[in-house]
Amino acid sequence: MTMTADSTVQAASETQAGTIPAPAVKPPMAMLAELTHRCPLSCPYCSNPMELTALKSELTTEQWAEAFKQAAEIGILQIHLSGGEPASRRDLEDLITAARDADLYTNLITSGVGLTEKRLAALDERGLDHVQLSLQGVTAASADEIGGYKGGFDRKMAVAEWVGKLGIPLTLNAVVHRRNMDRLEETIALAQQLGARRIEVATVQFHGWAAANRAALMPTHEQSLRAREVVNEARERLKGQMVIDYVPADHHAKYPKPCMGGWGSTGLNIAPDGLVLPCHAAQTIRGLTFDRFPEKTLRDIWYEGEAFNAFRGYEWMQEPCRSCDRREKDFGGCRCQAMAIANDPAATDPVCSKSPFHAGLVAAAEADSHAADAELTYRISPR
Amino acid sequence: MTLNAISASDTPFLPRGVRTKFDSVRDMWVLLAPERAVKLDPIGAAILAEVDGDRTLDDIAGALAAKYNAPVDQIKKDAGAFLMSLIERRMVEIR
Numbered sequence: 001m002t003m004t005a006d007s008t009v010q011a012a013s014e015t016q017a018g019t020i021p022a023p024a025v026k027p028p029m030a031m032l033a034e035l036t037h038r039c040p041l042s043c044p045y046c047s048n049p050m051e052l053t054a055l056k057s058e059l060t061t062e063q064w065a066e067a068f069k070q071a072a073e074i075g076i077l078q079i080h081l082s083g084g085e086p087a088s089r090r091d092l093e094d095l096i097t098a099a100r101d102a103d104l105y106t107n108l109i110t111s112g113v114g115l116t117e118k119r120l121a122a123l124d125e126r127g128l129d130h131v132q133l134s135l136q137g138v139t140a141a142s143a144d145e146i147g148g149y150k151g152g153f154d155r156k157m158a159v160a161e162w163v164g165k166l167g168i169p170l171t172l173n174a175v176v177h178r179r180n181m182d183r184l185e186e187t188i189a190l191a192q193q194l195g196a197r198r199i200e201v202a203t204v205q206f207h208g209w210a211a212a213n214r215a216a217l218m219p220t221h222e223q224s225l226r227a228r229e230v231v232n233e234a235r236e237r238l239k240g241q242m243v244i245d246y247v248p249a250d251h252h253a254k255y256p257k258p259c260m261g262g263w264g265s266t267g268l269n270i271a272p273d274g275l276v277l278p279c280h281a282a283q284t285i286r287g288l289t290f291d292r293f294p295e296k297t298l299r300d301i302w303y304e305g306e307a308f309n310a311f312r313g314y315e316w317m318q319e320p321c322r323s324c325d326r327r328e329k330d331f332g333g334c335r336c337q338a339m340a341i342a343n344d345p346a347a348t349d350p351v352c353s354k355s356p357f358h359a360g361l362v363a364a365a366e367a368d369s370h371a372a373d374a375e376l377t378y379r380i381s382p383r
Numbered sequence: 384m385t386l387n388a389i390s391a392s393d394t395p396f397l398p399r400g401v402r403t404k405f406d407s408v409r410d411m412w413v414l415l416a417p418e419r420a421v422k423l424d425p426i427g428a429a430i431l432a433e434v435d436g437d438r439t440l441d442d443i444a445g446a447l448a449a450k451y452n453a454p455v456d457q458i459k460k461d462a463g464a465f466l467m468s469l470i471e472r473r474m475v476e477i478r
Contacts, residue, residue, distance in 0.1 A: 029420055030420070074408065075408035077404070077406065077413060077420045078415065105402075105404075105415040105420075107417070107418060129415075129417075130400050130417040130418070167399050168399070168400065169398070169399060169401075171417055171418065197417060197473050198418070200418075239471050240471050240473065242473070243417075243473050245418075
């Protein structure tokens with residue numbers, strides 16, 4: 001999922017050169033509510049943490065409703081209801097109502113499994129604004145192999161049709177990797193055929209569960225280059241028909257992505273048990289302390305929370321980031337990747353060609369991308 | 384397929400899933416769309432306030448020209464370009 005807080009209509013902010021400014025903390029724009037870690041699918045690149053939260057630890061309906069209210073009060077505009085599979089929550093309908101009552105724009109991020117035509121109609125009535133449906137492949141066989149759930153693909157196709165019939169705008173979220181990247185044209189064509197207003201082509205990010213599947217899923221450099229061409233061509237051809245967002249394979253990039261639009265600058269995540277995180281993988285960073293909702297208010301956590309303040313501004317940066325003219329563009333990249341590869345969350349993201357770990361990262365990606373097809377390690381579901 | 388420019392007789396509207404909201408925390412209007420939030424400057428907000436799905440670009444430019452005492456041709460050009468940028472991103476549609 002990408003959330004951009006663009007202000008192209010408004011004048012772009014001026015860039016400041018020279019000194020390291022101490023930017024004021026701005027209100028957050030978006031919140032990812034991971035309602036549950038339960039999911040009928042077991043995708044080998046699941047973005048949930050390796051240690052999953054059990055049903056009995058999940059926040060209640062009332063607690064989520066209070067979180068939505070507080071989120072709106074501190075400036076959050078959009079709420080992404082995700083998981084796990086959010087439809088695994090029996091109170092999903094009430095949660096949509098609570099979010100709309102808080103005047104939030106509601107986005108349901110779903111695999112489609114657990115949704116029926118009747119249930120979608122109920123969500124529609126409660127004011128659901130948008131559906132983001134995941135896609136694991138363009139054929140039932142390939143998609144269901146990745147999802148580890150027979151019948152999943154057919155259910156998605158039905159869900160897309162019901163969503164279209166109800167008139168709810170649809171985004172298709174196609175996660176791409178070595179096994180399905182060569183079928184990107186077909187993926188985009190399928191999104192069109194399903195009437196999607198938007199498609200997100202997201203290359204697997206190799207954290208957590210996906211890290212265990214590098215040899216099976218790492219795309220080749222050639223595939224990444226080709227995917228970029230396919231996306232660029234389709235963007236031009238489909239302008240005004242379908243919006244295409246693309247998350248590239250950053251292991252093949254020269255500079256890192258501005259992860260989360262800058263740590264603690266744009267959005268926050270709430271895990272099923274109320275842990276409030278600057279990004280969904282933040283728990284992989286050793287030494288950070290996370291606050292829990294409702295023990296603390298979202299306002300306190302956003303402005304005062306230790307984890308949120310850890311990598312704000314530029315003071316925490318090391319060289320080469322600290323004096324780099326790109327530091328306000330990419331904020332040093334992904335902290336979790338720095339942790340995973342450089343063993344230091346304040347280091348330059350090794351994706352950056354200026355990082356001393358870059359050559360090693362590229363060599364490892366290259367080796368994994370040419371590995372003999374390894375078996376998939378599936379995600380295990382929580383109790 | 385190339386996208387045709389909006390013409391004066393077209394009627395722009397916000398499709399389902401796209402809406403404006405006054406953001407009291409930031410003290411500005413915003414346009415909310417699927418996984419996008421666009422901050423609106425006062426001009427953008429004024430244009431979208433006239434987009435009701437009934438009136439044409441011509442009508443909208445006329446109303447804005449009267450309200451802000453500005454030359455209608457310039458407004459038509461600016462509003463057209465602004466709406467076109469949103470059409471390209473599927474945040475506005477025309478009929």
